[in-house]
Amino acid sequence: MATLSITPDGTEPGPLPEPDLSVEPGAPIGQLGDAYTLLREIASGGMGRVYLARETGADGFSRNVALKRIHDHLSNRRAFVTMFLDEARIASRIQHPNVCAVFDFGRVDGAYYIAMEYLRGVALSEVLRALGTRAPEDRPERLWLGAHLLVQACEGLHAAHELRDDEGALLNVVHRDVSPHNLFVGFDGSLRVLDFGVARAADRLSESTTGRVKGKFAYMAPEQALGKHVSRRADLFSLGVVLSELLTLQRLYRKDNPGETVLAVVRDAPEHPGAYARDVPPELADIAMKALSRDPEERFATAREMGRALAKAIAKSGHAPMAADVADWMDQIFPGQREASYRLLQSADEAMQSAGPGAEASMVRARRGSSQEELTKRGPRRGVWIALGVAAMLAMAGLGAALALLAVSPADATPAVRLPDHEPAGPTATPPSTPRETPAPPAPPPRSGEAEADDDVEPAPTQRARRRATPRRARRRAAPTRTGRVRFSGPSELWGARVMANGRAVGTVPGTVDLPVGRQVVVIVAPGRGRMRRVVQVSGSGETRVVLR
The missing domain is CATH 3.30.200.20 (Phosphorylase Kinase; domain 1)
Known part of the structure; x- marks a missing residue:
């Protein structure tokens, strides 16, 4: 029952709906x-x-x-x-x-x-929603079991923050969208961090532009809301918001509209958790307030440091929650x-x-997603009002610098990234129209009554003239080159590498391409790895798999 946040940046949606498990699925879709x-x-x-x-x-x-x-x-x-x-x-x-x-x-x-x-399992947002139906004091188990879950979240984020490349250089990953929607609580008592869709890293193919806001407004750090440079400590602020909401069972920065939410994040000091729930232990409240410091330098230095502080507070309380305890708790909340x-x-x-x-059907085209026309009607209008509302409120607050930096992308519009001027090493976004087939080795002469197949290589002007001179009926009878599907895969450092055949890019790694049946020579062009030549024997039945090292 995985719930994955796949919302566009610059929006603050509610949690994705949980699937209705009471409905039995039919045949594969x-x-x-x-x-x-x-x-x-x-x-x-x-x-x-x-x-x-x-x-x-x-x-x-x-x-x-x-x-x-x-x-x-x-x-x-x-x-x-x-x-x-x-x-x-x-x-x-x-x-x-x-x-x-x-x-x-x-x-x-x-x-x-x-x-x-x-x-x-379910997203932590669903856990908070279920717990919020009663007063915080009626849910004392939320304190230590919730803290135990956030210790796991800290460890997952620390692993992301410490990610390094093959030479050992830090990639400076920042999640930038830490929220209850992207923290997933399993029925086995474990927690996993989800959705690195707007994460910042040193080797991103898309280049983030300073001044663009990514993430959910109510959980972003002030420097992130202002479009400034963010470090791992921005994720710790977001975790502080989550911890505060676990302790109080109330939204910390939830306002009537996204504009007011951003303004509250930028301007208002966070409320102490004890102001909303009398049973909040001072140790947990202090951890939340430190993570919520407006100055990044006053927060915890690392997610692991915050996780250790939570673990020490749990131990000091005399509690020793385990995954089994969380699993039993989940069964009580979601019977x-x-x-x-x-x-x-x-x-x-x-x-x-x-x-x-x-018997499986081919991909159901009608289910692939909302139409572009529908999204165009729905998305930009909301984004424009958000942008206008935020701009007006920041202007009224006298935050001229913030107004200059803040840019909110409309829902379902082009994400807040600046495209490089040169052709990127990753996959191009050419619409997947009917793929051109790479010319095959010389074929035997066509049988009597059949027209010889045309090459699918882009013809020179003289070739185009000859093709125009060919009777349309003969071209209609032309037999296409027989092709087979080839799947290329490899380690993540090769992802985005181009697959070249006959001097032409035909796909990317990982991915599948159609190549003429028989012996084919392909070249893999990977940034930092140079060019790799591979000989592939393409089968006409099934899929040929090529694993790159």
């Missing part, structure tokens, strides 16, 4: 390449949709994954594609039990996707949900078996 069968849609947002999917491989291998798929109308916009690729690149490098694992990234039939660990999640997977298995081999 689609197929993505040869490896992934889409079983059920479980979340949707401005950038794409998330599916429960089944990955299958050789010798009966299979596993459940959460497959995040970018909307079709965004696949031809380079800014969104590079942001999507950045999320995959960053998250796949972080190997930690408190970070949602990324298994795969690629493009099939023009569809970009990320395959992630499938998690059974029957754990069993329902098992039934969901069981019914998915039965649906696949009843469908039989080869």
Whole structure:
């Protein structure tokens, strides 16, 4: 029951809806390449949709994954594609039990996707919503179990902040969207950090522009709201907001509209948790207030330091919460949900078996996402009002410098990134129209009555003239070159490398391309790795897999 935040930057949406586990899924709803069968849609947002999917491989291998798929109308916009690729690149490098694992990234039939660990549980925002139905004092378990969960969040974020490249240089990753929506509590009592879609890192393909706001307004640090440079300590401010809301069961910076929320983050001092709940231990309140310091230098230096402070406060209280305690707590808050999640997977298995081999439908085009026309009508209007409201309030507050720096991107509009002037090493966002087929080796003469196949290489002017002179009926009968699908994969440092065939870019790593059947020579062009030449024997049946090292 994975809930993944896939909202566009510059918006402050509510949590993504949880799937209704009482509804039994039917037959598989689609197929993505040869490896992934889409079983059920479980979340949707401005950038794409998330599916429960089944990955299958050789010798009966299979596993459940959460497959995040970018909307079709965004696949031809380079800014969104590079942001999507950045999320995959960053998250796949972080190997930690408190970070949602990324298994795969690629493009099939023009569809970009990320395959992630499938998690059974709910977002912390849902836990807060359930706890908020009663007074804080009636929920004393929230204090120490909640603190235990945030210790895990601190460890997951510390792993991200300490991420290094192959030479050991710090990548300076900042999540920038830490919120209850992106902290996932499993029914097993574990917590994982999700969604590095707007994370900042030294080697992002998309370049973040100073002055653009990314993240959810109510959880961002003041320097982030002002569009200034952010460090890992901005994530600690966001964790401080989450801790405060766990202690008080009230929103810290929730206002009537996004503009007032941003103004409160920038201008107002945070309220002490003890002002809202009498049972808040002073040790936990002090940790929250330190994390919420307006001066980044006065916050904790690292997420690990904050996590250790929380662990010491828990130990001092005499409590010793474990994952099993959190798991029991989750069963109390969400009775029957754990069993329902098992039934969901069981019914998915039965649906696949009843469908039989080869019975899966091709990707359902109508379900790929909202139409661009619908999003255009819906998104910019809200974004414009947010921008105007924030600008007016900052102006009234006399924050001229803040007004100059703050830029809020409308929902579903181009993300706040500046594209490089040169062609990036990552995937281009060329609309996935019918792919050109690479010319095959010389073929035997055509049989009697058949026209010889045209080359799909872009013809020179004289060639175009000859093609125009060819009778249209003969061109209609031309037999296309027989092709096979080739899937390229490799370590994350090769993600975004171009796949070249016959001197022409035909795809990226990871991803799939169509090449003529038979022996083909491809060149992989990777930043920092030079050019790699590979000989591929393309099969006409099934998928040929090439694993790069």
